[in-house]
Amino acid sequence: MNERYDFSGIEAKWQKYWEVNKLFKTTEEAGRKKYYLLEMFPYPSGKLHMGHVRNYSIGDVASRYLRMNEYNVLHPMGWDSFGLPAENAAIKHNIHPNVWTWDNIAEMRSQLKGLGFSYDWDREVATCHPDYYKWMQWIFIQFFEKGLAYKKKNPVNWCSSCQTVLANEQVVDGTCERCSTPVGKKDLEQWYLKITDYADRLLADLDKLIGWPNKVKLMQKNWIGKSTGAEVDFMIEGSDKTMKIFTTRPDTLFGVTYMVLAPEHPFVKELTEGSEFEAPVNEFLDRLQYLSDIDRTATALEKDGTFIGRYAVNPLNGKKVPIYIANYVLMEYGTGAIMAVPAHDQRDFDFAVKYNLDIIPVVDSENPDIDVNNLKEAFEAEGIMINSGMFDGMDNVAAQEKIIAYLEEKKIGKEAVNFRLRDWLISRQRYWGTPIPMIYCEECGWVPEKIGNLPVLLPTDVVFSGKGESPLTTSKTFKETTCPKCGKKATRETDTMDTFLDSSWYFLRYTDAKNSREIWDKKNAEYWMPVDQYIGGVEHAILHLLYARFFTKFLYDIGYCPADEPFTNLLTQGMVLKDGTKMSKSKGNVVSPEEIINKYGADTARLFILFASPPDKELEWSDAGVEGSYRFLNRVHRLIFELAEKIKDAPSGYKPDSVDDKKMAYVMNASIKKVTADVGDRFNFNTAISSIMELVNEIYRYKETEDPNTGLLKAAVENLILILSPFTPHICEEMWEHIGNKGTVYHEKWPVYDETALIKDSIEIVIQLNGKVREKIEVANGLNKEQLEEVVMENEKVKSLLEGKEILKVISVPNKLFNVVIR
Numbered sequence: 001m002n003e004r005y006d007f008s009g010i011e012a013k014w015q016k017y018w019e020v021n022k023l024f025k026t027t028e029e030a031g032r033k034k035y036y037l038l039e040m041f042p043y044p045s046g047k048l049h050m051g052h053v054r055n056y057s058i059g060d061v062a063s064r065y066l067r068m069n070e071y072n073v074l075h076p077m078g079w080d081s082f083g084l085p086a087e088n089a090a091i092k093h094n095i096h097p098n099v100w101t102w103d104n105i106a107e108m109r110s111q112l113k114g115l116g117f118s119y120d121w122d123r124e125v126a127t128c129h130p131d132y133y134k135w136m137q138w139i140f141i142q143f144f145e146k147g148l149a150y151k152k153k154n155p156v157n158w159c160s161s162c163q164t165v166l167a168n169e170q171v172v173d174g175t176c177e178r179c180s181t182p183v184g185k186k187d188l189e190q191w192y193l194k195i196t197d198y199a200d201r202l203l204a205d206l207d208k209l210i211g212w213p214n215k216v217k218l219m220q221k222n223w224i225g226k227s228t229g230a231e232v233d234f235m236i237e238g239s240d241k242t243m244k245i246f247t248t249r250p251d252t253l254f255g256v257t258y259m260v261l262a263p264e265h266p267f268v269k270e271l272t273e274g275s276e277f278e279a280p281v282n283e284f285l286d287r288l289q290y291l292s293d294i295d296r297t298a299t300a301l302e303k304d305g306t307f308i309g310r311y312a313v314n315p316l317n318g319k320k321v322p323i324y325i326a327n328y329v330l331m332e333y334g335t336g337a338i339m340a341v342p343a344h345d346q347r348d349f350d351f352a353v354k355y356n357l358d359i360i361p362v363v364d365s366e367n368p369d370i371d372v373n374n375l376k377e378a379f380e381a382e383g384i385m386i387n388s389g390m391f392d393g394m395d396n397v398a399a400q401e402k403i404i405a406y407l408e409e410k411k412i413g414k415e416a417v418n419f420r421l422r423d424w425l426i427s428r429q430r431y432w433g434t435p436i437p438m439i440y441c442e443e444c445g446w447v448p449e450k451i452g453n454l455p456v457l458l459p460t461d462v463v464f465s466g467k468g469e470s471p472l473t474t475s476k477t478f479k480e481t482t483c484p485k486c487g488k489k490a491t492r493e494t495d496t497m498d499t500f501l502d503s504s505w506y507f508l509r510y511t512d513a514k515n516s517r518e519i520w521d522k523k524n525a526e527y528w529m530p531v532d533q534y535i536g537g538v539e540h541a542i543l544h545l546l547y548a549r550f551f552t553k554f555l556y557d558i559g560y561c562p563a564d565e566p567f568t569n570l571l572t573q574g575m576v577l578k579d580g581t582k583m584s585k586s587k588g589n590v591v592s593p594e595e596i597i598n599k600y601g602a603d604t605a606r607l608f609i610l611f612a613s614p615p616d617k618e619l620e621w622s623d624a625g626v627e628g629s630y631r632f633l634n635r636v637h638r639l640i641f642e643l644a645e646k647i648k649d650a651p652s653g654y655k656p657d658s659v660d661d662k663k664m665a666y667v668m669n670a671s672i673k674k675v676t677a678d679v680g681d682r683f684n685f686n687t688a689i690s691s692i693m694e695l696v697n698e699i700y701r702y703k704e705t706e707d708p709n710t711g712l713l714k715a716a717v718e719n720l721i722l723i724l725s726p727f728t729p730h731i732c733e734e735m736w737e738h739i740g741n742k743g744t745v746y747h748e749k750w751p752v753y754d755e756t757a758l759i760k761d762s763i764e765i766v767i768q769l770n771g772k773v774r775e776k777i778e779v780a781n782g783l784n785k786e787q788l789e790e791v792v793m794e795n796e797k798v799k800s801l802l803e804g805k806e807i808l809k810v811i812s813v814p815n816k817l818f819n820v821v822i823r
Helices: 007-020 050-068 084-093 097-114 130-145 195-208 214-224 250-255 266-272 278-288 346-355 396-409 506-512 522-528 543-557 593-600 602-611 623-648 659-682 685-703 710-724 729-738 785-793 796-802
Strands: 034-039 072-074 149-159 164-166 184-193 226-236 242-247 258-261 305-313 320-326 337-340 413-419 438-441 445-448 480-482 489-492 531-537 567-573 576-578 762-769 772-780 807-813 817-822
Touching: 007 097, 007 602, 007 729, 034 050, 034 506, 034 522, 050 072, 050 531, 050 567, 050 576, 050 593, 050 602, 050 659, 084 097, 097 593, 130 149, 130 445, 130 506, 130 543, 195 214, 195 226, 195 543, 214 543, 226 250, 226 396, 242 250, 242 258, 242 337, 250 396, 258 305, 258 346, 266 278, 266 305, 278 305, 305 346, 320 346, 337 346, 396 413, 506 522, 506 543, 543 567, 593 602, 593 623, 602 623, 602 685, 602 729, 623 685, 623 710, 623 729, 659 685, 659 710, 685 710, 710 729, 762 785, 762 796, 772 785, 772 796, 785 796, 785 807, 785 817
Parallel strands: 034 072, 034 531, 258 320, 531 567, 762 817
Antiparallel strands: 149 164, 149 184, 226 242, 226 305, 226 413, 258 337, 305 320, 438 445, 438 489, 480 489, 762 772, 807 817
16 A cells, blocks of 8 residues: 555556455355345446446445345346437447447446446346347247237327337427428337236335335326226217216216317217318318327417317216317327316316307305306316206215216216326337247237247348338348248237336346346245345336336236335435536536546545435535545545554554543444444435544544554544445555455444443533523533532533623523523
8 A cells, every 4th residue: 555545556456356356246145134236227328427326336335335234235237228329329320239239338337347336247137138138028928928918009100201110209399300300190000018907006005115215106106197986978979989988077077068089089080081070180180290298288288179070968968069179188098088077177178268168067166256157267176066957066076976876877887997007008110129029920810939939039131221110120031930820921020129128127137147048046036036225316216117016016926026016125316416407418517437537536436426415315516525525535545554554463452541532432433323324224325424534533633642542543443444445445445455454345344333432421511691502511421400500500611601690590401501591
């Protein structure tokens, strides 16, 4: 160990030591307490960003701490490596996505190792590797065989110029990101997973997740969107068709003044074909295709629609009401049809005003200032039923149950439950994804590939032109095949899977990552699952986490997962900001991890990002904060270099005799206690580091006292290195070796604090006069009220403060304060 803090030499030395000695390799050990710690794996874009550094530093501190507390810790890393950017790179740079992706993985793996993260690289997975996506295809086939995977027609984003399907993220302001052509819709047959079959369980089991942030559970609850109400049938006049609607407000059925079909509803074409309304309806549909679903459901969107020339009949009162199509009703939500009650729904009110439709109130306000017969906006509150026949005069909430009973009695409706959650559209018309292992045969229909033939490999003879439905359709070897069932000529599915599927089960593959015979050994899954701690960004609160829960429940149901929830505890770390905004290339405020590591070292980067803010809060980047972290590590390095020779031969035990000894022992044990609680229980790494800094200050003070106890000094230095090591492992390994220890600090046990050392002989008491602090004095610890009053009142400083004053009252709080009320 040199006197100068040579971070680059130290970090290279210990990273090599860890790798050569396979220090982070984990095996299943029966009878040993396990802990599965996992950070969300990254997309291999080629470079780590500070968000990655923060996420993985949090996990690494926890992993190292747990190992020092004798847990068998599984801490793996891999790559969410399928996706659109690789395909775009293939088009732009004429390079195969496979080459681009694996080059990026090599670069990012090197960066992760350079930060000293304690990953078991023997368990590394990459979703683009055939050994991984073979089992992704196997899972899809299980879904299909259980009736949970199916194919149906659905509109997709279509660029007529590029002649290609676009993902939602490729549509910018309604235009193609490649050529700026307005994006339209095109109907394609696509694959779905029936996640709706699991909606009730996904919702109910949120109550099991006591280790998850409430905000994440609420986001999932809202996304699943369970609502109870009634399903009601409205006959279409002059037709044998029925409009089935779901409403959470059956109490407003008598107030229906028009009906709305989603423009994509199959009834629309049938009901208008050959009529005078066909042309205006088609014109409306053409206008609508350039609006995204998000835009169509936005509150600020102007409500737009057109009459289709047909009427529906209200089953409760027999009234005819016109049928419209409108931009704010989507086929994907509910039944694709709604009843409209303008008096009691603001969207319906806005539409009715625009098209001069009736507004009939059926719930009266008990507020005399609100006249429901002359509304300026919808009245959406509770009240008394009016204009509702036999239900008039009832409380509208109580009337809901009565109306549902009436609907069921007359067989015109029934009580129903509806979910906002839709089945998961998993088809992607792209190359760089897992091929869907399905084959279409004219005789047999859709048939899964034989398990023994998996994986269905991505072909290499494809053309990346950016045009056409999918590059897979350009392959001469991929599409034509034989039916696994009858052996006749058949064609392969050319869609690939949504990459969210790949990341919905990777945590299970880590339990047996190199198994080529089966998806994993069930004994391994039983040993490790569920994941004890999952760490990642809150932006994944809904889709990724919901899909992972869905996959886990399905794999549990078919006997391949011992847990029905994947993650016991969840930490969603905050974003890294610079100048108050998220770091991004477009804003020019990106700080490269490589720059920081090259200038200050990996330990400094880790220390700053853990010290600057609690993990779940946003972190504001500070160059001065990085400099401060670097100075602190230099200060610790100098301290250990100075004391190494002095403490090498010191006895292991110590007995604090002097006041200085006791203060040193107190700060040391208080720091161990604080860091143990902050890291082990709360993930409050910033306050843990503050406590370590206090310990460093105290060691600096104590070494300069008249006769420091070398045994105590040795204990303080050793414990400092041990509790700092999860945060800054390289420098701590070097210091541990320098003070005469063999092996690695990684294998040392976490220190245990001495509770008796935390009992002070004397404590500082605050002296107040009329509630204002005037003095602080040392008194014996543990004095009762009377004893404290006697000691304080005899103190010369206090006597001086009270001289000439009239004492009205004394308030004595043992071990805290002493307040004298005077005049």
